[in-house]
Amino acid sequence: MKEKKASESRTVLTDIVLPPDTNYYGTIFGGNVMAYIDKVASIAAMRHARSMVVTASSDSLDFISPIQTGEAICLEGYVSYTSHTSMEVYVKVEAENLLTGERRLTATSYLTFVALDENRKPTPVPPVVPETEEEKYQYAGAQERHEQRQKRRQERKERQKLEALMKDQ
DSSP states (O other): OOOEEGGGGOEEEEEEOOGGGBOTTSBBOHHHHHHHHHHHHHHHHHHHHSSEEEEEEEEEEEEOSOOBTTSEEEEEEEEEEEOSSEEEEEEEEEEEOTTTOOEEEEEEEEEEEEEEOTTSOBOOOOOEEOOSHHHHHHHHHHHHHHHHHHHHHHHHHHHHHHHHHHHHO
């Protein structure tokens, strides 16, 4: 399968934060940020795989600073790593003061998607090639994050087996 550049999956979304999007403090609801992240990451994964995808995990979402009413929320995501049928997508969230142009980092996230064929079964994805310094940085740590995901998955399966045994007793 022919490899693809990380930039081929790059997805950017910008929206303005309005009062209905915010909490009592005038900052965007975290759940709204999560929905934006999943949407951007889904598009990036579909661009890379050129197939349907499903979210397999959201490994981390680190909120760094709030986004205020009237600011723009700016998201950028791309496929940072691939395995056989899965893709790690990195999403960066920034706030932009639309009057000054000043931007600040507000959140980062890693999500994993699985590519699906027409029968909704996992299907292979092309390898990803990082080019920029940021892409190379994300790629360099991806194998370790992939191994941690696999370990958590195995531990979850073992817990489920144990819980099923205990339930049957």
